[in-house]
Structure formats: C-alpha cells, structure tokens
Amino acid sequence: MTKAATIRKPAVSHIQRKLIPSYIFLTIMSIMSVFPLYWMFTAATNTSLEVAQGKVWFGNYLAENYKNLIAQQNLWQAMGNSFFYAIVQTLATLLICSLAGYGFELYHDRGKDRLFAILLLAMMVPQVATLIPLFTMISKMKLLNSVLAFIIPGLATPFMIMMFRQNSRNFPMDTMEAARIDGLSEIGIFFRMYIPMMKATYAASAVIIFMNSWNAYMWPRTVMKGNAVQTMPMLIANMSNGYAVDYGMLMLGVLFCSLPTIIVFFVLQKQFAEGITGSVK
C-alpha cells in the first residue's frame, strides 16, 4: 500500500505540473471574461467622470445614479415591455418550434427530410439581408409597432427547430406506441407525453429564446417606434449616445438590463446543460 502510494505520488505531481500552464491560461481568460461584469457593477456606483477616468473600484454614487436613471428614463416601462415581449416570444416560439421538431423527427419521411434541409439553408441568410423585405412584409400586414411585429420573424427559427428535432431522437418510440395503444391521440401524445419528457430541451431552448428576445435590438428598432414600446436594449442605446454621456447612469442601466438574463440562466442552468446534450426524462 505504502509502496504503491510512493510510486503514484510522483506521477500525480507530474500531471499537476503539466496542468499548471493550462490553469494559468484559464485563470487569465476567466479574469478577462469576468472583468466586464465586475466593471459593470463598480461603474454603476461611480460618477460619470470617475468611470471615464478609469476607476475600477466601488464608489458611493449608486443612489444618485439610480435617482438620475429613474428621473431621466422610462426604466420600468422599458423593463415591462422587454419582459412582455420576451415572455410572449419564448412561449410562442417554444410551442411552434417544438411541434415542428417533433413532426420532422417522429413522422419523418424522405420528403420531410428534404424540406428540413431547405429549412437549414435559411440559417445561412444573414439577418441584415432580410431586414428590408421583412419590414415591407410587416408593413403590408399593417402590423408595424405591435407585439406581433416583434415576435413574428422569430417564431419559427431553423436553429430551434433543429434543436428540437435532434433532441427528439432520444424520445423513445416505444412510449409513443404504448400511448397510441392506450388510445391517446397524436396531438395528445405531444402535449401529454412529449412535452413532459422533453422538459430539459424546453428549458434549454427557453433560455436561448428568452436571451435572444431580451437582447434583440436591430429588428425592434426597425419596426417599433415611440417611447411607449421601447425595450431595454433600445433604452440603453439611447443613453449611450449623446454629447455628454453619463457613464455611471448608463452602467446602472446596463446592470438592470443584464440582471434578468443572468437570473434566467442561473435558475435554469442545470436544465440548460441537460437540454443542450439532449437529455430525456
């Protein structure tokens, strides 16, 4: 026992020594990744001049920044709008994309596979290229400045459909057969068997859709006009440009804008990891 331990010890140390450069590299990268978040927190507590002069430690101007933010910007209205759009978008997209992914995988035939390949091609089209045609479509549908204008282009995204389709491969066909024998309708199987079993995929997808929707800027900026429909990214953009930017107030605004996505991610972190790897319960 003692001999084995003596033999193994140098081997472990050797491995540890080999890992040192990796740890150094990872530590540096971690600091670089976390620093912007850290700076966001500290900057929100400093005056504009202190932020501009590069102060990276906490100050005592948080209350003043909050007072200015509330007085000068429609913060709570923008937060409310962002939550409303993001939640509606998340629920609607989850339903439509999961139905599509379910259909493509569990009722698949050659025709559907070809259709799916065409659908994937749509992922190659950059968003900017579709901006004007989409604007024209929404304008002809008389939907400009409405919640539908916000959510329609993101309702059925090839990426989400692909994610549900891939993860549906792990959905046991036996369960489906059993449900059919028990007399459950096809749509009943989707709602009563598929959705509960694919919870992890739904959670992962919800995180992605919510984040994309919350952070959306270019599309809402194109089809939504007016202070009443302003979202958080629009509010932040408005604050970040001007002849004299109040950086302390701006960073507090950025903090408010980042918190919901951070919370959603941490709450659903476990399910997110499971969903990305295609787990079925």
Added chain:
Amino acid sequence: MTKKIVALFIAMCLMLGIASAFAEKLTVTAWDANFNGNALQAAADDYKANVDPDFELEINIVSGSSDVENDITNAGSSGDYSLLSDIVLFQDRYIKNFVENYPDAWVSLEGADINWDDITAVKQSYSTIDGVHYGAPVDNGTAIMAYRVDLLEQAGYTIEDMKGITWEKFLEVGKAVYEKTGKALLSMDGSGNDLPYMMLQAEGVSLWKDGKPFIVGNEKLRRVVELLIEMEKEHVLILSNDWTGYTNETIMQDQVAGVLNGNWIIPTMTQVADNAGKWQITTMPTLDGGEGYATNGGSSLYITGNCKNVDLAKKFLAYTFGGSKETYDNALRTGGVVTCCISAGQSDVYSEGVPFFNNQPVYKDITEMGAKIIPVEESPFHYVLRGYLGVAMQQIKDGADIDAALEEAQTATEFYMEGMGY
C-alpha cells in the same frame, strides 16, 4: 340606474376620444434626451404657454442621428412612411440626398413664418434645396477654439496672443506649452478626424468640388495635412484611437490645453468641474493668419410626409425654432443647445458670463462667430471621405508619400461613391 351609468360612461369616453382627436398634438423623433430632447421640450413649453394651451408634443428619443436616417431609408425603400414621426431631427448633411431619393417623404417649410435673414447663412446652406427651405434649425455647430488660460500662462502666452494667429504660430505655442506643462495643445479622434474639415472651412475651402472629392490638387488640404502630422510629431496634437479616447482620455483626463470642435463639445469639457474658470474660447487660427470661423455638426428639424397636421407643424417650428428667445434661452439653460438664430443669440441669457469659461459670455460669442462662417460645398459622403482621409494621414505618419496617400484617399472615396450609384 345601471343603464344610465353605463350610457354616461360611454358618452364620457366618446367625448374624451373626440377631444383627444382634436388635440393639437405633434410627434417628433430626435436623439440625445439631455441635449435635443431638452431643446424640444423648451420649444413645446414655449408654444403651449404662449400660443396654444392645448398643444402637445410627443418626443420620441432614439440612440443617434443614424437611427433616424435608417428609419427614413427603411420607410423610403418600402414606401411606407407610417412609422415616421410628424417631425424628425437628423444631421444636416443628409437632407439633399433624402429629398432627391424620397421626394414625397418631405414637406418643405414654404409658407412658414420664419425670417430666414435671421438664421446663419451656413445653417441654411445645408437644408435649402433649389431655393426651397426644408429644415428648421436647432443647434449651432459653430467651432470653438478653447484654451486653458492657466496653462498658456505657464508657457508665457495669453488668450489674446492666440487670436488671429497662423497655424505655424499655434505649433510654436504648442511646443512651448508641451515643454512647460507636458500637455498637448490639441486633440482629436484619429479614426474620425474632423480637424482637416474645420481647418479648411476656416479658409473658405471645401473637401468637395462639383459633387466630387477634392483631395488631389487641393493645396490648402495638403498644407493642413502636413501641419497636423508635424503637430503630432511635436506632441502638440494627440490623435486618439477613437471618439471615446478623444473625449474620455484627452479631455476628461486632462491631457490637453486646447480643444477645437463644434460647440457641442462644451458639455464634455464641463464634466471636469475642477477646471472651472480655467478655460476661455476664441476664434481658430488660419493658414496665413487672421481669425478663422468654422462649423462641425449640428442638425435640423424636418416635417415628414407622414405629418397629419402640416399647418400646425409649420406654425410650431416657425414660432419656436424660427427665432423665439424663450425657446432658445431655455434650450441653452436646460440642454446647452446654442442657437443659430442671430437675434436670439443677443438675449440677456446669452450675454451672461459663464463661470466655467472665466465668466466669458461664450454663448453670445459663439452665435456671433456663427454668423461669420463662410458656407462651403457639402456632401452626404462627408463621413466616407473623412474616414479615408484619416487612413491617409495614418499612412503619412508611418512614412508613406503624402501625395500618393492623398491620391489613394481620393480614389477610394470615388470608388465608394460609384458603388452607391454616384
């Protein structure tokens, strides 16, 4: 009884609906809530108090002039102007292109009761197309040459010594200031260098000739570029990597003893409260000596084809930004917006000494300087040319031949314009 209450409620709703339909309301889209937003609010308050108590102005704030410009392009491309506000604010250089490309998207200011002789010539030159006025002026982009008088004194100079000097003399003073104080006399955003444009304008020369870039063969531009390169070598000029570097590092971190830019740079300067009383402004130097006047930036308000109440929009713009002292006084107080209306610039508020500038009545001085600016040819491709000229200057600084680099900038700008169908 319940039926009566319901009927009364419906009648009240109808009356409120009808009343709101007749309300004198306009919508406007602008950027920078603290600057343009406050100026528009000052105008709305003025009109409401003195003309129409029922007047309402809904101010929609976006992130920048480019947002408004993109909205116009989207609306023009799709032929749907329904998302445009009644009035929009954007930078002065674009209206000519917009009127050319989307003529039905605009309503001219013909018939509006504005005394155009009272508006500076340079401001009008941007937004007058074939003799027709489209834009109501908001802010004045007159360039200020501000100096830290305390630092000048350390080098043995006064603000008076800097008036009407040549750029050569400026370079000489700059060397002395750097030697004594370690600070540069000037700074600018290297990636969006506005100095050549302003320095040339003070000479009455444009970067454009007959709609084409005027870089090759522009002798004054060549002299300006040589001077700027020399200034940078001698630590008289700091060219920052970007705009944030220019404002946050060179101005707000106190690295410079001089600032030359449109007067909208003042709110950036005043953020450093410790420097209050140390700054003063004067006219800018010129190549051969004499007081120089230039402009940089500035924007105007335009009535769109989506405006539901054109008469009201014209009346509102004419009464307020057309020359109301109350509007401009409050726009200056609350937003720091300086007028280009000559008579409004002579009010008591404008004549007050400003403590930050050693009690100099800077706003009165700026409006007077604005009236002396010589209009030069402008182009919607100004920023494209500015970018290529900035690249050329970087190449020259790194040792490239000046004529070859300038020719490359000319060719690149022309190529870009050809690609855009010009």
